Amino acid sequence: MKKRLNFIDIIIISFVILAICFAVVYFASNLGKTYKTSQNKVLHYVVELKSTPEDIGNYIKNGDIVRDSITGTVLGKIINVDIKDNVEIRENTIDGTFIETSFPDKKDVYVTIETTPTLDSNQNIRLDTIDIKIGKMLYIRTKQYAGSGYITNLNLFDKEK
Numbered sequence: 023m024k025k026r027l028n029f030i031d032i033i034i035i036s037f038v039i040l041a042i043c044f045a046v047v048y049f050a051s052n053l054g055k056t057y058k059t060s061q062n063k064v065l066h067y068v069v070e071l072k073s074t075p076e077d078i079g080n081y082i083k084n085g086d087i088v089r090d091s092i093t094g095t096v097l098g099k100i101i102n103v104d105i106k107d108n109v110e111i112r113e114n115t116i117d118g119t120f121i122e123t124s125f126p127d128k129k130d131v132y133v134t135i136e137t138t139p140t141l142d143s144n145q146n147i148r149l150d151t152i153d154i155k156i157g158k159m160l161y162i163r164t165k166q167y168a169g170s171g172y173i174t175n176l177n178l179f180d181k182e183k
Contacts (some may be wrong), residue, residue, distance in 0.1 A: 065139040065147060066101070068175040069160055071131040072108070079105055079129055079165040080103030088135050091161035091168055095150040100164070106130045132174070133162075139178065147178070 071078075088097040108128040114121050140148045147154040154173065161170045 040087070062181050063139055063141070064179045064181050065098075065137050065158075066175075066177045066179065067098075067135055067137075067152070067154060067173055069133045069135065069162060069171040070174045071133065071169055071171040073110070073128040074131050074169065075123060076127055076129055078129055078167070082131065082133060082164060086164040088133075088162050090152060090162055091163045091170075093151065095152055096137075097149055097152070097160065098135040099163060100133055101136045102132075102134035104132040104134075106132070131171075133171075147176070 081105050082100065084103060086100045088100060089095065090097055106129065108124045108126075108130050110123050110125070111120050112123050113119075137149060139154065140150070142145055142148065152160075154176065156176055157175055158173050159170055160173060162168070
């Protein structure tokens with residue numbers, strides 16, 4: 023018995039060909055990105071840790087090495103720890119406004135971390151497999167602290183000779 027191509031066979035073959043074309047275009051567009059460690063650049067970035075315990079200053083110190091809690095990637099070395107009173111912005115549901123509130127036994131901590139970044143051809147900043155961008159949440163750990171916070175500031179400098 024001789025088999026012929028019917029309409030459904032043609033549709034299936036078309037989808038397979040389209041999927042292969044999309045895969046080729048996707049992978050070909052990512053081939054142009056090259057990553058290289060920039061030995062002449064230094065990155066300082068600030069991670070905001072909200073509502074931490076009051077005694078946080080005993081656990082986060084200048085000089086501590088910071089790692090990503092998930093991958094273990096070294097994110098850099100702490101060069102500054104700024105501890106401030108906790109401030110939260112909440113909605114007042116009665117009149118629809120926003121008000122500043124705080125928890126008296128909590129602190130907000132701004133940790134400045136220094137590292138040597140990896141830059142791609144579009145000048146995107148990476149540390150190993152982690153993109154470093156303002157607003158990105160990082161899960162960090164040091165010898166005595168583990169927590170999460172958002173990147174609030176990035177500064178890329180030329181390394182002084």
